[in-house]
Amino acid sequence: MAKQTPRTLSGFMELLPAPQQQMERMMEILRKTYALYGFTPLDTPVIESSEVLLAKGGGETEKQIYRFQKGDADLSLRFDLTVPLAKYVAMHYNDLTFPFRRFQIGKVYRGERAQRGRFREFYQADIDVIGDRKLSPLNEAEIPAIIYKTFSTLGLKRFRIRVNNRKILNGFYASLDLADKAGDIMRTVDKLEKIGPEKVKSILTEDFAVPPESAEEILHFLSASGSAEEVLKALEGFRGRNELLDQGLDELGLVVRYLEAFGVPAENFAVDLTIARGLDYYTGTVYETVLLDHPEIGSVCSGGRYDNLSEYYTEKQLPGVGISIGLTRLFYVLGEQGMLNPDLPTAPADVLILPMTEDLSPAIALATQFRDNGVRAQLYGEEKKFKQKVSYASKLGIPYVVFLGEDEIRDGIVACKDMQTGEQTTLDPKATIYRIKAGLEARNQGAVIRE
Amino acid sequence: MAKQTPRTLSGFMELLPAPQQQMERMMEILRKTYALYGFTPLDTPVIESSEVLLAKGGGETEKQIYRFQKGDADLSLRFDLTVPLAKYVAMHYNDLTFPFRRFQIGKVYRGERAQRGRFREFYQADIDVIGDRKLSPLNEAEIPAIIYKTFSTLGLKRFRIRVNNRKILNGFYASLDLADKAGDIMRTVDKLEKIGPEKVKSILTEDFAVPPESAEEILHFLSASGSAEEVLKALEGFRGRNELLDQGLDELGLVVRYLEAFGVPAENFAVDLTIARGLDYYTGTVYETVLLDHPEIGSVCSGGRYDNLSEYYTEKQLPGVGISIGLTRLFYVLGEQGMLNPDLPTAPADVLILPMTEDLSPAIALATQFRDNGVRAQLYGEEKKFKQKVSYASKLGIPYVVFLGEDEIRDGIVACKDMQTGEQTTLDPKATIYRIKAGLEARNQGAVIRE
Numbered sequence: 097m098a099k100q101t102p103r104t105l106s107g108f109m110e111l112l113p114a115p116q117q118q119m120e121r122m123m124e125i126l127r128k129t130y131a132l133y134g135f136t137p138l139d140t141p142v143i144e145s146s147e148v149l150l151a152k153g154g155g156e157t158e159k160q161i162y163r164f165q166k167g168d169a170d171l172s173l174r175f176d177l178t179v180p181l182a183k184y185v186a187m188h189y190n191d192l193t194f195p196f197r198r199f200q201i202g203k204v205y206r207g208e209r210a211q212r213g214r215f216r217e218f219y220q221a222d223i224d225v226i227g228d229r230k231l232s233p234l235n236e237a238e239i240p241a242i243i244y245k246t247f248s249t250l251g252l253k254r255f256r257i258r259v260n261n262r263k264i265l266n267g268f269y270a271s272l273d274l275a276d277k278a279g280d281i282m283r284t285v286d287k288l289e290k291i292g293p294e295k296v297k298s299i300l301t302e303d304f305a306v307p308p309e310s311a312e313e314i315l316h317f318l319s320a321s322g323s324a325e326e327v328l329k330a331l332e333g334f335r336g337r338n339e340l341l342d343q344g345l346d347e348l349g350l351v352v353r354y355l356e357a358f359g360v361p362a363e364n365f366a367v368d369l370t371i372a373r374g375l376d377y378y379t380g381t382v383y384e385t386v387l388l389d390h391p392e393i394g395s396v397c398s399g400g401r402y403d404n405l406s407e408y409y410t411e412k413q414l415p416g417v418g419i420s421i422g423l424t425r426l427f428y429v430l431g432e433q434g435m436l437n438p439d440l441p442t443a444p445a446d447v448l449i450l451p452m453t454e455d456l457s458p459a460i461a462l463a464t465q466f467r468d469n470g471v472r473a474q475l476y477g478e479e480k481k482f483k484q485k486v487s488y489a490s491k492l493g494i495p496y497v498v499f500l501g502e503d504e505i506r507d508g509i510v511a512c513k514d515m516q517t518g519e520q521t522t523l524d525p526k527a528t529i530y531r532i533k534a535g536l537e538a539r540n541q542g543a544v545i546r547e
Numbered sequence: 548m549a550k551q552t553p554r555t556l557s558g559f560m561e562l563l564p565a566p567q568q569q570m571e572r573m574m575e576i577l578r579k580t581y582a583l584y585g586f587t588p589l590d591t592p593v594i595e596s597s598e599v600l601l602a603k604g605g606g607e608t609e610k611q612i613y614r615f616q617k618g619d620a621d622l623s624l625r626f627d628l629t630v631p632l633a634k635y636v637a638m639h640y641n642d643l644t645f646p647f648r649r650f651q652i653g654k655v656y657r658g659e660r661a662q663r664g665r666f667r668e669f670y671q672a673d674i675d676v677i678g679d680r681k682l683s684p685l686n687e688a689e690i691p692a693i694i695y696k697t698f699s700t701l702g703l704k705r706f707r708i709r710v711n712n713r714k715i716l717n718g719f720y721a722s723l724d725l726a727d728k729a730g731d732i733m734r735t736v737d738k739l740e741k742i743g744p745e746k747v748k749s750i751l752t753e754d755f756a757v758p759p760e761s762a763e764e765i766l767h768f769l770s771a772s773g774s775a776e777e778v779l780k781a782l783e784g785f786r787g788r789n790e791l792l793d794q795g796l797d798e799l800g801l802v803v804r805y806l807e808a809f810g811v812p813a814e815n816f817a818v819d820l821t822i823a824r825g826l827d828y829y830t831g832t833v834y835e836t837v838l839l840d841h842p843e844i845g846s847v848c849s850g851g852r853y854d855n856l857s858e859y860y861t862e863k864q865l866p867g868v869g870i871s872i873g874l875t876r877l878f879y880v881l882g883e884q885g886m887l888n889p890d891l892p893t894a895p896a897d898v899l900i901l902p903m904t905e906d907l908s909p910a911i912a913l914a915t916q917f918r919d920n921g922v923r924a925q926l927y928g929e930e931k932k933f934k935q936k937v938s939y940a941s942k943l944g945i946p947y948v949v950f951l952g953e954d955e956i957r958d959g960i961v962a963c964k965d966m967q968t969g970e971q972t973t974l975d976p977k978a979t980i981y982r983i984k985a986g987l988e989a990r991n992q993g994a995v996i997r998e
Binding site: 099100101102103104105108109110111112113116117119120131132133134135136137138139140141142143144145147148151162164165166167169171182183184186187188191192193195197198203205207217227230231232233234235238241245353354356357358359406408409410411443444445448456457458460461464467468470471472473474475477478479488491492 | 550551552553554555556559560561562563564567568570571582583584585586587588589590591592593594595596598599602613615616617618620622633634635637638639642643644646648649654656658668678681682683684685686689692696804805807808809810857859860861862894895896899907908909911912915918919921922923924925926928929930939942943
């Protein structure tokens with residue numbers, strides 16, 4: 097029979113078992129951490145009606161969308177988790193209790209140009225808090241705590257959460273009579289770090305006709321630096337120019353004031369006036385997270401406050417705040433950088449049981465006992481030479497191998513070999529389970545990511 | 548602005564937060580149980596190249612497939628998890644260690660006629676053990692243990708795992724010179740329970756020209772009943788007619804012999820000679836699982852032994868054994884039958900913290916302490932009346948509400964109300980955490996499914 101060459105589409109991540117285990121660990125940490133902050137898990141369809149999914153229309157993503165007909169239906173695959181959330185909240189409004197806090201970890205689809213490290217199918221891990229008409233700024237202040245807890249639990253230390261507030265920017269530019277140019281200005285100053293202040297100034301004055309003295313003032317405004325408190329103090333010098341700016345200062349002040357109570361160390365946080373995020377969407381606090389040793393990766397967790405989640409579906413005003421982690425890309429980059437801790441177990445089982453007798457009952461009963469005690473046990477029943485059986489455990493990294501021969505069965509004991517140290521014990525099953533569990537706990541110390 | 552009515556496609560399950568929590572519990576149990584038996588988690592793309600996914604071609608599923616063009620590419624959404632596994636194993640053959648044991652819980656897509664309880668997007672939860680050329684029958688004997696553990700952990704007691712062996716059937720029909728009619732016969736006797744032996748006999752003789760004496764013998768063969776041992780004993784009367792049949796008897800004998808060591812109670816198991824499953828695929832032991840009080844649902848977990856997983860992709864012979872749970876449908880049916888335990892917590896948080904002072908630091912620090920101790924805590928910062936704040940916790944079923952006013956802060960204590968009993972304690976934070984954790988443990992007793 098002619099064979100079809102098996103292949104996986106380019107831009108689609110398909111992991112081998114060991115890295116998949118690492119990915120599962122990361123997802124488990126995200127699920128648990130998000131839950132600690134009172135977010136409920138959500139799952140929405142991958143396919144939506146195109147008219148619903150693309151209600152907002154236009155935009156750069158539209159040509160990347162996987163869109164197709166099935167029968168009479170015009171369907172599309174979701175390209176993020178925000179639009180499905182907007183739909184969900186508008187549709188189930190009467191069944192939800194607000195503020196509604198949900199997390200969702202799911203695959204999204206974008207037919208981007210194939211490129212190393214760019215994915216067409218990738219996981220996003222999102223959290224959002226949605227209010228009904230109003231939403232307390234406390235929710236904005238809490239986001240850095242969630243980012244910090246998530247990344248530090250994953251094992252990262254050298255990262256920084258950068259925060260800004262769009263009201264400060266919009267208020268300040270309005271105070272300079274530059275409200276209509278705010279978008280262009282923000283896009284330009286976003287490059288400040290890269291191209292330097294002189295270049296920014298010349299773009300502002302030449303390309304966007306910003307008066308030179310305003311450009312000077314913008315650069316002065318942006319030059320506030322140092323700790324969050326120091327930046328805040330510098331910004332206080334601009335208070336009183338504009339109501340929106342003052343409101344932004346209050347909100348940013350709230351975020352900074354409660355960092356310590358939220359357990360966020362000062363070194364993992366910075367106020368950064370150059371970040372703006374999605375220009376037509378965010379309206380208050382905005383967030384970026386960078387790995388200090390890998391700035392080239394860009395932000396690994398971003399988001400912000402918005403005023404109107406579901407405006408394309410409902411008249412109801414639903415403000416919210418949310419962040420998103422591009423999980424597949426993050427996992428890929430961590431792997432490329434050698435930052436995935438190889439010492440954590442990735443084996444499919446904790447113990448491999450090798451029956452050495454014709455009657456398999458004792459070996460099976462032992463496996464059952466292991467499993468009833470939460471130890472992941474695999475029975476090995478293949479007809480192979482002894483050496484090959486043990487080598488099966490080595491190849492998979494299974495940490496313990498148990499031998500059960502006539503003698504052991506007669507004496508009610510179990511021979512158990514630690515594959516890493518070579519140490520072999522002969523103990524009764526209960527003591528063996530105890531030993532294995534203690535060993536597993538030690539092996540599972542340490543975080544998924546190492547710097 | 549004109550609004551787009553938000554809607555979810557028919558045939559696509561989208562759950563509200565509380566049932567979603569129940570679904571998550573079920574998935575968590577499946578992941579943990581499968582892992583106990585040494586299966587490694589796998590994740591493969593939802594989209595595959597059509598030529599790869601449909602290499603087998605034809606079949607009834609083909610017109611149900613979501614297939615579309617994107618640029619030059621002819622793409623399809625996976626319609627099960629078996630074909631992607633076949634591709635995966637063939638493609639990554641050199642990187643895998645055999646026997647390869649994987650589980651996968653993922654969404655699959657079939658454009659079925661929309662109908663209540665029929666889904667177009669649904670989760671399958673599969674496990675498979677794949678051997679390289681050979682695979683020990685011990686793996687077949689282990690499957691009922693996995694099914695039993697899974698369903699009993701979910702909370703079911705009244706279910707039965709029905710097992711048969713295709714070699715027994717094929718061998719027996721070959722011994723009657725009816726090998727070429729085996730498929731028709733199996734499809735007919737599959738209805739034995741529904742239509743009775745007389746009707747089966749007339750279909751066999753009239754529609755398929757089975758000689759009357761052979762039809763008699765088939766019915767005699769199928770009439771073996773009672774406990775697994777009794778059926779086996781009756782089947783021994785047919786031993787010696789045919790090598791394949793004898794081999795099947797040995798394999799079935801192995802499955803039955805080790806049930807007890809595998810911890811499978813006799814009442815949850817039956818040998819059923821009428822089941823056959825996928826006729827062109829399975830070659831050894833086959834499995835079905837029925838809920839005794841809901842036979843109308845059909846099998847909730849099925850599978851079997853096959854000889855050649857990846858024959859469309861590789862010359863390598865890769866025998867295996869696997870089972871699949873149609874999770875979305877199972878969840879739907881359990882909900883319809885009122886079998887989802889409503890007493891388990893479905894709230895997004897374990898405790899709602901109500902700050903009663905202007906300075907939020909103490910309340911935030913308490914939330915941080917809760918979270919650091921694994922208690923899911925939500926800070927409530929909205930400007931609402933006290934009654935509305937407490938009612939927020941009730942509506943969501945959050946079991947504990949913590950009040951933190953000036954007095955409590957001064958005295959270093961926490962007022963904590965059990966929303967179910969109304970009991971209120973004032974203890975220090977550590978004791979409060981201890982109390983909440985004990986309460987949560989009690990609330991989390993009990994299984995997801997109740998009969």
